[in-house]
Structures are given as structure tokens and as C-alpha cells.
Amino acid sequence: ADTPGHVQYTRNMVTGASTADLAVVLVDARNGVIEQTRRHAAVAALLRVPHVVLAVNKMDLVAYDETVFAKIAEEFTAYAGELGVPEITAIPISALAGDNVVEPSSNMDWYGGPTVLEHLETVPVSHDLATCHARLPVQYVIRPQTAEHPDYRGYAGQIAAGAFRVGESVTVLPSGRTSKVAGIDLLGQPVDVAWTPQSVTLLLEDDIDISRGDLIVPSGDAPATTQDVEATVCHVADTALSVGQRVLLKHTTRTVKAIVKEIPSRLTLDDLSQHPEPGRLVANDIGRVRIRTAEPLALDSYADSRRTGSFLLIDPSDGTTLAAGMAGDAFATPADEAAQAGAADDEGWDF
Known part of the structure; x- marks a missing residue:
């Protein structure tokens, strides 16, 4: 995805980085590290992009000077390192002349990368x-009830992370x-093991009430369930997000009612400072929120799982x-609070 660095395109940057395994940050060798460069690095760090390439472009306009490249690479690496970007690769290029884009450049023989x-x-x-937490959000319950498969009950979905094996003990959340996994069907054929991002159907040994939106996980590696979500959000709509606003929260295949209880801070990407208690977030703002949901959710931390630690807020x-x-x-959520929360009116939002 091509995402400009201007502040009004922050939501585009977040969208592009949310599923990326690698980000290429393009820098003009004449200008060096500027505000937009820092913003891209901050978004990449926030979205846990594991690999970042610093492409220092237009080296032909600075006479292919190694010191210019080294200064830019050092400044960016130091800044991105403070943000927690795990891997940074700096490459000097000239897109116009093709230097170090596809073939090594004879104009920059000092570069050996x-x-x-x-x-x-x-x-x-x-x-x-x-090392992944195995997660299968249930998309569909398959019950053909045919003469050939009278008792077939399978739970279909795309494995969001990790792997599942026949015979493994699993827990259904919430x-x-x-x-236990009695069988795994992949493309109509039984297999002993399946892993992300395969779309499969799990068969369990016991008849359990499972529906779309439930999450199947290994019994020894289940995330906590909660109705109180603290998260970082990027606001993408033109209308503001305010404290007390009623929303729908979509997490994997599950959608629940929710209320924005607090907006503790808004992040300024230019200098990574926090603006406390902004009261609302407008388009392209990034901030911390506390949300209360009507039903329990099985959420991973985004730091642990980008797929099952992310969600959408919907009008x-x-x-x-x-x-x-x-x-x-x-x-x-403590058991006594969960019991009280379960008594909320279906049409009400005060939970």
C-alpha cells in the first residue's frame, strides 16, 4: 500500500501498516529525516511492523555522497530504535537512475548491502x-444433516494464528x-494439523453450543475474557469519537455493543507527546480509549497477536x-461483576 506521510493521511498509514510485514520509508537525500519520516516510523512502531527499510532516495542529487547517507541512516535508526522498531535496513538509492533498486550501483561502491x-x-x-498463540475465530457452523453426514458438526473459520492438531485440548471462548479436536477438514480432506492462515473446519469430540463469533483456543493458552477494553485507536471517520458514545465493536468474527467510557489521551506523532483528556478524537487522531462492552470478549494484546488483538469501532x-x-x-472481569453485567437490557446501552 502506498501511504503518504502528511498528517491528514494518518488513517491511510494505519490502514496500510496494519497488515504489513515490512514498511519502506522513502526519504529525500537532500532533506533528510523530516516530520513525515518520523510520523511513518511512529506508525510502523505502533502497528508492530517487524521490518522497516529506510530508502534514501535521490542520491544522484547529492553526488552519491556516503556521508549524507550515513548521517540520515544514523538519525533515523536512532529515532526508530527508541520507538521499538525491531529491524531497520538503510539502503541508498536513486530511483531515477536505478541505483541499488534492482542491481547494485557502480556509483556507490562504498555501499555493500x-x-x-x-x-x-x-x-x-x-x-x-x-511461538504463536493458536486462535480460530468461528465464522460458520456446518451441519449438513444429510444421509451421508447425519451427525456432522464442524466449526469453520480461518486460523488467525498458530496451529491446531487432532487430539489437542481446546477451550471455546467466551x-x-x-x-478435544476430533478432526480437522482442509479443502474437504482430513488432516492431522493445520496452521495460519489456512481456512479449516474443526470437529470436536463433544457437542458444545458454539456459534459465529466464538473463539477456539488451546486450553493451556487461552486469553483473558473481559468487558473492559483499554486500547490505542486511530480515528478514521470524519465525525468525532466522543466520551459516552455508543458504538459497535467488531473483533474477529464477533460484533458487540459498546460504550466509549474514557479517552485518557491523544498522541502527537510529531514528538510522541501525550495530550491528556482530549474529550474526543477527530479524523486521523490516534489516542488511548477505555471501552465497556455489553458482552465478554476474548482479546489478546496487540503486542502478542496483531490479528486477535485488533478491532474496529463501528457507528x-x-x-x-x-x-x-x-x-x-x-x-x-470478576465473576460477580460478569453476572451483573449479563443482566443488561438488550435495548439498553448502560453497561
Whole structure:
């Protein structure tokens, strides 16, 4: 995705970075690191993009000077490192002349690193499945009830993270009921193991009340369920998001009613300062929010899982997307509070 660095396009940057494994930050060698550069680095860090390429362009206009490149690379690396960007690769290029874009440049023989294309084709973007939290948001319950499959009950969805294996103990959230994986169907064929991002159907040993929006996870690796969500959101709508506003929160395949309880701060990307208690967020604002949901959600921290730690806030009146959210560490609602919360009026929003 091509995302400009101007402040009015912050929502475009967030949208583009939300599913990216690598971001290329383009810098004019004549201007060096500017406000837009810092904003891109901040968004990449916020969205947990694991690889960032600093492409210092127009090196032909600075006579392919190594010191110019080194100064820019040092400044950007220091800034992005403070933000927590895990990997930064700086490459001097001239897009006009093709230097270090596809082939190594004879004009910059002092540079011994990869070209842009070489780096893009070789950077590791796969994830270690052994360290991922296995998650399957249920999209559809399959019950053909045919003569051939009279008792078939499968839970279909795309594996959001990790892997599932036949015989594994699993828990269904938010109900907390447990079972074991009796079978896995992939493209109509049984398999012993399946992993992200495959779309599969899980069969369980026990008949459990499972519906769209439930989350199937390994029993020993279940996220906390909560009705109180603290998160960072990027506001993408033209209308403001205010304290007390009623919204719908869409997390994976589950959508619940929610209320914005607090907006503790708004982030200024230019200097990463926090503006406390702004009261509302407008288009392109990034801020911290506290949200209360009508039903429990099984949320991971966005730092642990980009797929199951993210959500959308939606206007219930017209379906407009209001904000994209990244959950912080969720905490379990005490049992007595959960029981009281479950008694809320279906038509009411005071929960």
C-alpha cells in the first residue's frame, strides 16, 4: 500500500501498516529525516511492523555522497530504535537512475548491502508457529444433516494464528467450555494439523453450543475474557469519537455493543507527546480509549497477536467504520461483576 506521510493521511498509514510485514520509508537525500519520516516510523512502531527499510532516495542529487547517507541512516535508526522498531535496513538509492533498486550501483561502491529488490525478496516474513498463540475465530457452523453426514458438526473459520492438531485440548471462548479436536477438514480432506492462515473446519469430540463469533483456543493458552477494553485507536471517520458514545465493536468474527467510557489521551506523532483528556478524537487522531462492552470478549494484546488483538469501532446507526483499535493487556472481569453485567437490557446501552 502506498501511504503518504502528511498528517491528514494518518488513517491511510494505519490502514496500510496494519497488515504489513515490512514498511519502506522513502526519504529525500537532500532533506533528510523530516516530520513525515518520523510520523511513518511512529506508525510502523505502533502497528508492530517487524521490518522497516529506510530508502534514501535521490542520491544522484547529492553526488552519491556516503556521508549524507550515513548521517540520515544514523538519525533515523536512532529515532526508530527508541520507538521499538525491531529491524531497520538503510539502503541508498536513486530511483531515477536505478541505483541499488534492482542491481547494485557502480556509483556507490562504498555501499555493500543489498539492493531494494534483493532485500524484499529475501527478508524473512514468516512467523514461528511454535511461538504463536493458536486462535480460530468461528465464522460458520456446518451441519449438513444429510444421509451421508447425519451427525456432522464442524466449526469453520480461518486460523488467525498458530496451529491446531487432532487430539489437542481446546477451550471455546467466551463460554469457557472445553473439548478435544476430533478432526480437522482442509479443502474437504482430513488432516492431522493445520496452521495460519489456512481456512479449516474443526470437529470436536463433544457437542458444545458454539456459534459465529466464538473463539477456539488451546486450553493451556487461552486469553483473558473481559468487558473492559483499554486500547490505542486511530480515528478514521470524519465525525468525532466522543466520551459516552455508543458504538459497535467488531473483533474477529464477533460484533458487540459498546460504550466509549474514557479517552485518557491523544498522541502527537510529531514528538510522541501525550495530550491528556482530549474529550474526543477527530479524523486521523490516534489516542488511548477505555471501552465497556455489553458482552465478554476474548482479546489478546496487540503486542502478542496483531490479528486477535485488533478491532474496529463501528457507528451503529449507519455501519460507518469509526476507528481501528489495538488492544492493550486485557484483564478478566470478576465473576460477580460478569453476572451483573449479563443482566443488561438488550435495548439498553448502560453497561
